[in-house]
Amino acid sequence: MTQAQSAQKKAGLAEVWRFARDFWKRSGKRAWIALGYLLLASVVDGVSILMLIPLLGFASGGLDGTVINIPALSFLSGGTLKIGPALVFLAVLLVLQAWFQRLRSAHMGELLFDYVARERTSLFESLSRARWDVFSAIRTSDAEHALTTETDRVQGAGFCVLMLAQTLVLLAVYVASSFFVSVPMTAFACVVGVVVFAVLQPVRTQAMKHGARVGKNRKQMHGTISQLVDGMKIAKVLNVETQFTDRVKSIQAEARAQDREYVLATTNSTALFNVFAGLVLCVFVYAALEVFRLSLAETIVLLLLFTRIFSRFRELQTYIQQLLAVLPAVQAIASMRGELERCAESEEVQQPAWIGELAAPSVQLRNVTFAYSADSERAALKDVSFDMPAGKVTALIGESGAGKSTVAEILLGLQMPQAGEMLIGGRPLLVQEGRAWRNRVAYVPQDVFLFDDTVANNLRLAAPQASDEQIWSALKQAGADNFVRQMPRGLETEIGARGIRMSGGERQRIALARALIRKPALLILDEATSALDWRHQSLISETIMALRGDMTILTIAHRPSMIAFADHVVALHAGEVAESGAYAALTKLPQSRLSRMLSAESAAA
Numbered sequence: 001m002t003q004a005q006s007a008q009k010k011a012g013l014a015e016v017w018r019f020a021r022d023f024w025k026r027s028g029k030r031a032w033i034a035l036g037y038l039l040l041a042s043v044v045d046g047v048s049i050l051m052l053i054p055l056l057g058f059a060s061g062g063l064d065g066t067v068i069n070i071p072a073l074s075f076l077s078g079g080t081l082k083i084g085p086a087l088v089f090l091a092v093l094l095v096l097q098a099w100f101q102r103l104r105s106a107h108m109g110e111l112l113f114d115y116v117a118r119e120r121t122s123l124f125e126s127l128s129r130a131r132w133d134v135f136s137a138i139r140t141s142d143a144e145h146a147l148t149t150e151t152d153r154v155q156g157a158g159f160c161v162l163m164l165a166q167t168l169v170l171l172a173v174y175v176a177s178s179f180f181v182s183v184p185m186t187a188f189a190c191v192v193g194v195v196v197f198a199v200l201q202p203v204r205t206q207a208m209k210h211g212a213r214v215g216k217n218r219k220q221m222h223g224t225i226s227q228l229v230d231g232m233k234i235a236k237v238l239n240v241e242t243q244f245t246d247r248v249k250s251i252q253a254e255a256r257a258q259d260r261e262y263v264l265a266t267t268n269s270t271a272l273f274n275v276f277a278g279l280v281l282c283v284f285v286y287a288a289l290e291v292f293r294l295s296l297a298e299t300i301v302l303l304l305l306f307t308r309i310f311s312r313f314r315e316l317q318t319y320i321q322q323l324l325a326v327l328p329a330v331q332a333i334a335s336m337r338g339e340l341e342r343c344a345e346s347e348e349v350q351q352p353a354w355i356g357e358l359a360a361p362s363v364q365l366r367n368v369t370f371a372y373s374a375d376s377e378r379a380a381l382k383d384v385s386f387d388m389p390a391g392k393v394t395a396l397i398g399e400s401g402a403g404k405s406t407v408a409e410i411l412l413g414l415q416m417p418q419a420g421e422m423l424i425g426g427r428p429l430l431v432q433e434g435r436a437w438r439n440r441v442a443y444v445p446q447d448v449f450l451f452d453d454t455v456a457n458n459l460r461l462a463a464p465q466a467s468d469e470q471i472w473s474a475l476k477q478a479g480a481d482n483f484v485r486q487m488p489r490g491l492e493t494e495i496g497a498r499g500i501r502m503s504g505g506e507r508q509r510i511a512l513a514r515a516l517i518r519k520p521a522l523l524i525l526d527e528a529t530s531a532l533d534w535r536h537q538s539l540i541s542e543t544i545m546a547l548r549g550d551m552t553i554l555t556i557a558h559r560p561s562m563i564a565f566a567d568h569v570v571a572l573h574a575g576e577v578a579e580s581g582a583y584a585a586l587t588k589l590p591q592s593r594l595s596r597m598l599s600a601e602s603a604a605a
């Protein structure tokens with residue numbers, strides 16, 4: 001065995017032990033209760049097998065035969081038993097066994113359910129607590145995969161630990177029972193079981209490797225399939241659905257090849273176990289009858305116990321194998337959670353009085369430099385400084401990739417600049433005040449997110465205490481009240497997957513209403529009206545103009561209609577401020593970026 005193989009073997013079993021200990025500790029007393037019921041059921045099972053000896057004695061010696069040669073059972077009735085009481089006793093044992101097994105299964109089921117629910121919730125909590133820069137670097141499909149498929153595999157790991165505990169208990173009970181019949185024969189069965197278990201070590205090593213490969217493959221499959229489903233409309237338009245199907249087929253074929261390899265290895269191990277068991281059984285019968293001169297009844301019971309002992313060894317192998325195959329999922333989730341926890345935002349929402357009292361503050365960026373990652377070739381924002389006057393509307397313009405959305409993320413406190421600072425009402429915003437600041441900011445992005453829930457609940461996400469009147473008023477401000485009134489159940493209409501489907505423009509108006517209901521100090525509109533027709537755009541423009549003074553507003557837009565009402569304009573170019581000034585002043589300069597943008601738009605119109 002090479003050094004690497006030996007290290008892997010140790011790592012594998014050490015991981016099994018570590019996970020089992022951790023699982024047991026986390027499951028608390030419920031795991032012990034389940035094990036207690038299991039122990040009771042197993043002891044009853046062991047005794048009922050031993051009961052077969054007197055029963056077989058009756059069968060072979062006639063109904064008056066009563067003497068049994070087992071000291072362990074002599075306490076029952078001084079070593080003698082009649083058929084009637086023996087059968088009643090056996091029946092009671094069977095009922096008890098069934099009842100204990102039922103209690104054990106119920107406890108195990110609840111235990112596993114709670115375990116996986118805790119794992120999933122805690123991973124979700126870690127994701128939701130992570131800093132935005134860390135969260136946004138994770139692919140959506142990877143997060144979904146970890147929260148669904150991988151967490152289900154963790155449940156499988158918990159199940160294997162319970163089954164391993166059960167197998168060990170049963171093994172102990174059967175070994176103890178068969179010791180009462182014949183010590184040497186029991187020792188023989190145990191030695192054979194241990195030897196075969198040891199011989200199958202390479203299969204267990206393979207199981208762990210397979211588990212790691214499966215985790216990687218399934219993550220890739222999940223990511224690709226979710227991308228293909230998202231892109232189905234484009235596939236249809238381009239008439240390339242078959243290419244999509246081919247890609248699914250190819251990742252499926254890869255998964256199939258891996259699974260086949262694993263199934264072959266594991267079924268080989270089971271077959272090997274069974275062949276061994278068959279051969280050893282023959283030797284066993286010969287030794288019992290010819291060497292140890294046991295009675296027929298004792299030999300039959302020993303055989304029964306022997307097959308059970310051997311089956312337990314096979315189960316040990318199977319469950320350890322299965323556990324090793326799912327342990328990579330446990331490790332992947334633990335490392336993802338650890339990573340996220342290290343980058344968690346402070347949970348505490350420090351609510352400094354000055355933020356709570358803000359009405360429509362001035363907002364300034366001072367020499368802000370920001371790069372998405374330390375090794376990125378160029379910074380998304382370079383030494384950016386501009387002012388958003390208190391209670392006024394500032395328009396942020398610039399070509400695609402100029403850095404407008406990055407500015408929005410910094411203003412929202414989601415990203416912290418590597419250099420420079422943001423001043424709110426003249427005060428710098430500290431890292432730990434980011435969450436409190438977001439309570440006072442509303443944001444409407446281009447890609448609107450709405451829950452599959454009622455209209456009212458979508459708005460109450462931003463203001464849980466809002467009354468129906470307040471909701472209607474926000475909808476009216478956003479120009480959404482008319483179409484909501486026409487919906488079958490008004491505010492209580494389900495939207496999204498479970499309810500009616502809305503147009504892009506309608507969704508944007510609901511999202512705007514959700515932002516307005518918060519009565520924020522700063523409102524950020526990031527291409528928020530791109531899907532609206534001119535009539536609704538001008539309606540929203542009027543709403544925004546009316547909000548001037550109540551809040552400070554930043555509008556990121558390409559269309560003149562969403563800029564025309566701005567007091568102040570900032571133009572970005574390649575991450576730098578290229579121009580900044582009053583709207584009226586900039587429009588008077590024919591060479592200003594704003595004038596050129598407006599004239600290009602009107603020429604295109």
Ligand SMILES: Nc1ncnc2c1ncn2[C@@H]1O[C@H](COP(=O)(O)OP(=O)(O)OP(=O)(O)O)[C@@H](O)[C@H]1O
Pocket residue numbers: 136372373380398399400401402403404405406407
């Ligand atoms: N999550 C990210 N990770 C790495 N780079 C990013 C990320 N988001 C944006 N960038 C890069 O930062 C730069 C500025 O992007 P940003 O989205 O702020 O531009 P924008 O002006 O909003 O563009 P658009 O008008 O097309 O939305 C671009 O070069 C972009 O590639």
